[in-house]
Structure formats: structure tokens, C-alpha cells
Amino acid sequence: LANFTLGQFMTAFNLENDIIQVQSITQNSIINRILVITNQILDSKIDLEDFDFIIALNLQRICDLDFPLLSCDVIGFFAPQLTHIGQNVFKNSTIQHLFAQNLRIIGKQAFENTPNLRNLCAMKLRHIRESAFKQSGISNLYSPELLKIDQLAFAQSSLVNIYSEQIELVGNSCFAQCVQVKMMNGFQNTSWPCGCKVCFKCTKAKVLLKQKMTFQAFAAKTGWVYQNMSMEKIERSSSKDRNVSTISHIEVAKEKISPVQIQQAEAKEMFDQFNIPEAEFNQEAKQIEVGSRMESKETPKRIIEVNLRSASKQELLKDLTKRSLSNTSKTFQSPMSNTEMLSATRLKGQYEQLLQQKEAEISSLKEQLEVKNEQIEKLEKPWEVCFEVIKVQNEKIARLEQMMKKQQEINDPMLQFIEIYQKRELEKQLE
Incomplete structure (x- = not known):
């Protein structure tokens, strides 16, 4: 091209x-x-x-x-x-x-x-200006020399794949509501002036970023989960806002973040999911301790999982196994931190949701089975009638075969007699 x-x-x-x-x-x-x-x-x-x-x-x-x-x-x-x-x-x-x-340059609203x-x-495109492809049907853009994409450039478009090796700047809400985006690749030296998840307000996106990505660019309030201190990999967790991007994978250069920031980000993610007021989060963030927990380089999420293997978690799992969800409230009477409480509540909520889903599936399958049984019953009756008719017809055929056999036994002597008679008559005529 x-x-x-x-x-x-x-x-x-x-x-x-x-x-x-x-x-x-x-x-x-x-x-x-x-x-x-x-x-x-x-x-x-x-x-x-x-x-x-x-x-x-x-x-x-x-x-x-x-x-x-x-x-x-x-x-x-x-x-x-x-x-x-x-x-x-x-x-x-x-x-x-x-x-x-x-x-080289595409102006404002040029393809809106x-x-x-x-x-x-x-192939030599360098600059895409504001709203250039807004609400457009463009699906693929391969521009290895592209440097700058202004705000709203692809907002509400049908963009699926975009690739650029040299992109440096992406404007506010550039990919807002790009619901078909699957891959954004080659963004190696990119800065995001918007500093928020609105830039990627899309679904199915897989984004690869290979250079500098600061903690401040995607602060805890954006709902990102930070897996480790070096930020080698960041994954987007589930969010209460279902219109927000589910960007699944980001690779960035190693950049050290303080353990406190990581713990605060983890706690913020949990607080956001349960709509807990900002004031309570701030209080919890102040109480977060680093200490020996971070010496083993375990993330807060991992620490929470370890803590939940305690007797409190065993009791919770036992109650869930018996489907006695009402008894799980006893679990939370034991002394637990706010973070552990939220994790246990999340586990209970996930189980309840899964149980309801499975019960709905079973109910649906039962209804389908009843419908199938009714259909089978309706089909069996005509088949029974058909079998009876076939049986009667077979009996008639058997009787006809017997009659034909008897008739054949009568016809054979008659044919022999006629042949002899015809032969004699022919001989008389010849004489």
C-alpha cells in the first residue's frame, strides 16, 4: 500500500x-x-x-x-x-x-x-486533528509514522484496529465510546494528557504500551489494579460502570511505585465496587501499614487471600457449601479489617450470584425437558397408530400370499392338461 x-x-x-x-x-x-x-x-x-x-x-x-x-x-x-x-x-x-x-495531516472533522x-x-500520516474520524465507519488504521492524535479524533467510531510505531500524544477522549476496538498496538512513546480512563472508554481493547507510564497517569480513582511494585503488567478489573473499557492487558517499562500507593490502589478498587464514601476510603488509606507484609513482596490482594485462609474463611466456605447463606453473617462477627471484610463480602456476593445463575440454568433446563417430553408424547401416538396399521397390512399380505400359493397349486395341473389337449389337437390336424 x-x-x-x-x-x-x-x-x-x-x-x-x-x-x-x-x-x-x-x-x-x-x-x-x-x-x-x-x-x-x-x-x-x-x-x-x-x-x-x-x-x-x-x-x-x-x-x-x-x-x-x-x-x-x-x-x-x-x-x-x-x-x-x-x-x-x-x-x-x-x-x-x-x-x-x-x-501528512488530516484536519478537524475531516471525516466526521x-x-x-x-x-x-x-502510510506517512503524522497528525490527526480534533474529531477527524468522529462517528465514522473506519475500522482499520495503519500509520507507522503517526505522531499525534487530537481529542475526540475517533470518538464513537467503528475503529477495530489501530497501529502506530511513533505516536507521542493522544488527546482527551480520543477513543471515547469506540465499542468495537480490539487492538491498539505500537504506542511506544505515548503520553496521555487526559490522565483518565475516558481515553479508553471502549470494550474488548487490548493495548500494548512499551515505554513510560506513570502511576499518576492512571491514579487509583480510575479503577486500575496494580499487580506489583514495578508496574510490569497492569490489568483492568471488573467495574460497576459497565460502559467503561475492559482493557485487558498493558505492558509498560519498569517503574517503581511505593508499597503504600499499591495498597491504596487495591483498597480503592474494593471501596469503589461497594460505593463506600470517599471519606471512609481516606481513613482506611491512612491506616494502611507496609511493614513486614511488603518484605515478602506480596501484594495486598495476595495478603488478603492468605488471611482469608484463616478460620474465618473456613467457616465462610463451610456455610457457602451448605448453601446456608443466612449463616454467613456469623463469619463477619470475628475481628477482621475493612479490607478483609470487603473481600469476604465480595466472595459471598460472587457465590450468591453464581448460585442464582446455576439455579436459573437448572430451571430453564427443566422447562426445556418438560417441553421435549410433551413433544415426544405427541409423536409417540401417531407412531403407535402407524405400527398397528403396518401390522394389519402385514397380516393381509400373508393371507394373500397363502391364497396365491393355493391358486398356483390349482393352476399348475390345469396348465398341464391344456398343454396335452392342445398337443393332441395339433397332431389330429396334421394327420
């Missing part, structure tokens, strides 16, 4: 028969379904209609416009020398494919509300 030629473009869209005419055009013209543009700069709307493709071999810049460039549907736009697309250029248009391998947009070939 880096050297996508005119011939390849026309072959891809079955236009190869017109390539000679297109190359010989010296002024703006329409050939069959192709608009050929000879200008180097466009600064106003194209009023022509009745074309499906645009070929602009010399076009280098499309200026900022007050109104969109196109007034008709366009399938493909080929502009190998184009370096700059201004504001509003393709806004609200039906363009599907753009091939501009030398494109372009639901049919699918592919953008821009």
Missing part, C-alpha cells in the same frame, strides 16, 4: 479499461464514472455529480472548507500526491475508500459522520 499505483487502484475497482484516457486528461473531466481532477489545490466544493470515483494525480492540498467537498456518493478517491486534508472536507459524505499514501468509510491508506 505504500506504493499503491494508479493501475492497481483501477484494477481493484474494475476500471482498467479507462486508464489510458485518465492519464491523457489535461483539465477536470468526467470519464464514464470517474471524475479526473488536474488541480494541485482544491479550495471549494465540487459541484459536479454523477461519478463514483475520483482520481487526482496532481492534487497536493485540500483547504479548510465551510461545507463538505462532495455532493454525491463516492466509492474510491485516489490522490497519490495529496499531503493535507483540511477541515470539514469529507464531513457527512459517503466516501468509502481513500488512497493517499503521502498524506462518514459511516461508509472503511479503508484509509496513509
Whole structure:
């Protein structure tokens, strides 16, 4: 795609028969379904209609416009020398494919509300400005030289995959509500000025970040879980806000964080899930002790799990096994810290939820079984009637076979007698 030629473009869209005419055009013209543009700069709307493709071999810049460039549907736009697309250029248009391998800058709202947009070939793209692809249908963007993405650039778009090796800056809410995002890769030197999870308010995203990522950039309030002191790996836990991203995996360079920060982040995550007031969290955060617990390099989450293996946890698990959920309240009468209380409550809640889910599944299966039994009963009756009919028919066939056998026994002597009689008559005639 880096050297996508005119011939390849026309072959891809079955236009190869017109390539000679297109190359010989010296002024703006329409050939069959192709608009050929000879200008180097466009600064106003194209009023022509009745074309499906645009070929602009010399076009280098499309200026900022007050109104969109196109007034008709366009399938493909080929502009190998184009370096700059201004504001509003393709806004609200039906363009599907753009091939501009030398494109450097995409202006504000340039492709906003372009639901049919699918592919953008821009290998040298450096800067995507505000709301450039907002509410667009773009699914894949591969721009290894991209440096900067401004705020809301892909908000509410259909983006699935994005790759950039040199990206440095991502603006506020850049990927807000990109519900189809699956992979963001190559973001090696990226900073996130928004400093919050809104930047990734999407689902299914897998993000790889290989360089500096500070603790402050994703503070405890964002709901991230910090697995260890070096932040080698950060995983997104479940959240009460189901509209928030479930970014599953982030790799970052090692960056030391104080144990207190890690414990506070863990505690904050638990407090958030149970809607505990901020004041209570602040009090709990002050009471967090590092001491010998961190000497073994165990995370607070691990420490909580170890503590829950105590008699309190054994009693809790025993009650849960007997499904006597009402008895679990006794467990929490034993002296436990707030963090342990929350973990035990979470375990109980998870079990109750799982139990309800399994009971609902069993109930559903029972209903399905009853329906199947009724269907089988309805089917058995016709089959019984069929078997009876077959039995009667078989008996009739047996009787007919016996009658035919007896008739054959009668017919055989008669045939012999007739043959002898005919033979004698023939002999008399011959005499």
C-alpha cells in the first residue's frame, strides 16, 4: 500500500479499461464514472455529480472548507500526491475508500459522520486533528509514522484496529465510546494528557504500551489494579460502570511505585465496587501499614487471600457449601479489617450470584425437558397408530400370499392338461 499505483487502484475497482484516457486528461473531466481532477489545490466544493470515483494525480492540498467537498456518493478517491486534508472536507459524505499514501495531516472533522468509510491508506500520516474520524465507519488504521492524535479524533467510531510505531500524544477522549476496538498496538512513546480512563472508554481493547507510564497517569480513582511494585503488567478489573473499557492487558517499562500507593490502589478498587464514601476510603488509606507484609513482596490482594485462609474463611466456605447463606453473617462477627471484610463480602456476593445463575440454568433446563417430553408424547401416538396399521397390512399380505400359493397349486395341473389337449389337437390336424 505504500506504493499503491494508479493501475492497481483501477484494477481493484474494475476500471482498467479507462486508464489510458485518465492519464491523457489535461483539465477536470468526467470519464464514464470517474471524475479526473488536474488541480494541485482544491479550495471549494465540487459541484459536479454523477461519478463514483475520483482520481487526482496532481492534487497536493485540500483547504479548510465551510461545507463538505462532495455532493454525491463516492466509492474510491485516489490522490497519490495529496499531503493535507483540511477541515470539514469529507464531513457527512459517503466516501468509502481513500488512497493517499503521502498524506501528512488530516484536519478537524475531516471525516466526521462518514459511516461508509472503511479503508484509509496513509502510510506517512503524522497528525490527526480534533474529531477527524468522529462517528465514522473506519475500522482499520495503519500509520507507522503517526505522531499525534487530537481529542475526540475517533470518538464513537467503528475503529477495530489501530497501529502506530511513533505516536507521542493522544488527546482527551480520543477513543471515547469506540465499542468495537480490539487492538491498539505500537504506542511506544505515548503520553496521555487526559490522565483518565475516558481515553479508553471502549470494550474488548487490548493495548500494548512499551515505554513510560506513570502511576499518576492512571491514579487509583480510575479503577486500575496494580499487580506489583514495578508496574510490569497492569490489568483492568471488573467495574460497576459497565460502559467503561475492559482493557485487558498493558505492558509498560519498569517503574517503581511505593508499597503504600499499591495498597491504596487495591483498597480503592474494593471501596469503589461497594460505593463506600470517599471519606471512609481516606481513613482506611491512612491506616494502611507496609511493614513486614511488603518484605515478602506480596501484594495486598495476595495478603488478603492468605488471611482469608484463616478460620474465618473456613467457616465462610463451610456455610457457602451448605448453601446456608443466612449463616454467613456469623463469619463477619470475628475481628477482621475493612479490607478483609470487603473481600469476604465480595466472595459471598460472587457465590450468591453464581448460585442464582446455576439455579436459573437448572430451571430453564427443566422447562426445556418438560417441553421435549410433551413433544415426544405427541409423536409417540401417531407412531403407535402407524405400527398397528403396518401390522394389519402385514397380516393381509400373508393371507394373500397363502391364497396365491393355493391358486398356483390349482393352476399348475390345469396348465398341464391344456398343454396335452392342445398337443393332441395339433397332431389330429396334421394327420
